[in-house]
Amino acid sequence: MxxxxxxxxxxxxxxxxxxxxxxxxxxxxxxxxxxxxxxxxxxxxxxxxxxxxxxxxxxxxxxxxxxxxxxxxxxxxxxxxxxxxxxxxxxxxxxxMPEPTTDDWVAIARAFEQRWNFPNCIGALDGKHVVLQAPPASGSKFYNYKGSHSIVLLAVVDANYMFTVIDVGGYSRNSDGGILSESPLGKHLKAGTLGIPGDTPLQGAEEKGPMPYVLVADEAFHLQRHIMRPYPGRQLPRVKRCYNYRLSRARRIVENAFGILSTQWRIYRRVLGICPEKADSVVKATCVLHNYMRKNDDTERAPQYPPNTTDNRFQEAGLEPLHQAGSNNSSREAALIREKFCEYFSSAAGEVPWQNDIV
Known part of the structure; x- marks a missing residue:
């Protein structure tokens, strides 16, 4: 050599x-x-x-x-x-990128609470389009709303920008929520076989009872027991705006991870002239290389924060713009869980010092 x-x-x-x-x-x-x-x-x-x-x-x-x-x-x-x-x-x-265990989910939730002030959060969920040349005889399967052809990378990211679960290859004509429901991740989530820990009360709000561990996501995903999304609309009361800000602050970790991925691997800034099957392998390779680099190279790793401290680097950041969401049938239980998170984030036990200045 x-x-x-x-x-x-x-x-x-x-x-x-x-x-x-x-x-x-x-x-x-x-x-x-x-x-x-x-x-x-x-x-x-x-x-x-x-x-x-x-x-x-x-x-x-x-x-x-x-x-x-x-x-x-x-x-x-x-x-x-x-x-x-x-x-x-x-x-x-x-x-x-091993399959997370129950202990792994608990550790991720602890990190999200310490760094991003969202308790019982086991990851940020979102999808990313990987643009391809139109595959032959594919019809509209890979044609997305942006007017290009792509496959979808669906990812769950932890508090340190590491990919914990990915699903690659979803048809881009479907919404992120539709891709999730058809993916192994969505099926395991629905069946309760992801090893998610049992419900745990929020710190300082034991009177609300046990709360489930959740993924934070945007408006493209359905509100579920284990998936929290923002309140739709613009003219919202302060408590709901506080909830949306706290959820957005935790959710944008997955957006940041996609940004890091695109900066490291410039294939995401090109139109890939390869078939969807090869594109699946390429995307999976970049995601696991992302974790490999961050875990082994100190210059690539996000800083580790000690317990009970708060990262205030984004105090000046405002709310991300919320788009009007369409009809989204969700269970009454999921809506009640979101209401409890909403109340908690505006209570003395769950608020952060700067949220009222932002919202």
Whole structure:
């Protein structure tokens, strides 16, 4: 294996990873991407195969451009990107995006309460469109409301911008709420098989009784027992505006995570000229690489806050604009849970010092 620093042009291919993290990743995935040596010719080395894949993820350049730089054919480049992306997901997912346990959900909820002042929150939920060239014979399946073709990345993010659960490949003609209901995440959530902890009273408001652990989401999702969304409309009383602000403050963590993902991996700023199946593998690879980088590289990690402290960096931020929501049938129980959160955020036990200045 050659020293990466001996070839600056090649080193630029994976500038999103430090040399140390690149070397660690290469060791992990080499058994899956290494090809057999024959007497006919030498295969492309695992190091170069990984570099080609990361170059594509980090820049979004065409296979022709990347293949020219590495002196390989267009079709070979495409096969390498697909194979290595899948290998990255297979190797890193069990360690860096495992299925959350009940203890994991409790730890996430504790972090959300400490950092973002939203108790019993086990994650921020949202969807992101990944734009593709129109797949052949796909009709309107991938045609979205923005007038482009895409697949949808549905993600749950923890308080430190780490992806905990993702679902990739939903048809973009459907709404985020519709994609959730058809996804494994939505089905497990409905069946109660996600390992979500039992109901727990909010601190200082034990008289309200046990409250469920919830995901915070925007207006595209249905109000459910384990999914909280904002109150619709503009002319709202102060208590509801306070609730919307507190929910928005916690929910925008997933928006921030998508922003970090798009900055690290520029494929999200291009139109991908690959089939939806390969796009699924590419998107999953970037998400697990995001977690891999944040967990191992101190310069990429969000700061850890000690218990019982408050992050005041966003005190000056106002409410995100709320759009008029359409009819959204929700259970009476879910509406009652939202009312209890609303009352709690405007009570002495649950309010934060700056909320009244913002709303």
């Amino acid at each position: 050659t020293d990466l620093k001996e070839d600056p042009e090649k080193f630029r291919a994976y500038f999103r990873l430090s040399p140390e993290l690149f070397s660690q990743l290469l060791i992990k995935i080499t058994p899956k991407i290494e090809k057999i040596h024959t007497n006919m010719r030498e295969p492309i080395s695992p190091e170069e195969r990984l570099a080609i894949c990361l170059r594509f993820l980090a820049t979004g350049d065409s296979f022709a451009t990347i293949g020219f730089n590495y002196r390989v054919g267009n079709s070979t480049t495409g096969k390498i990107v697909a194979e290595v992306s899948q290998a990255i997901w297979d190797v890193l997912q069990p360690e860096y």
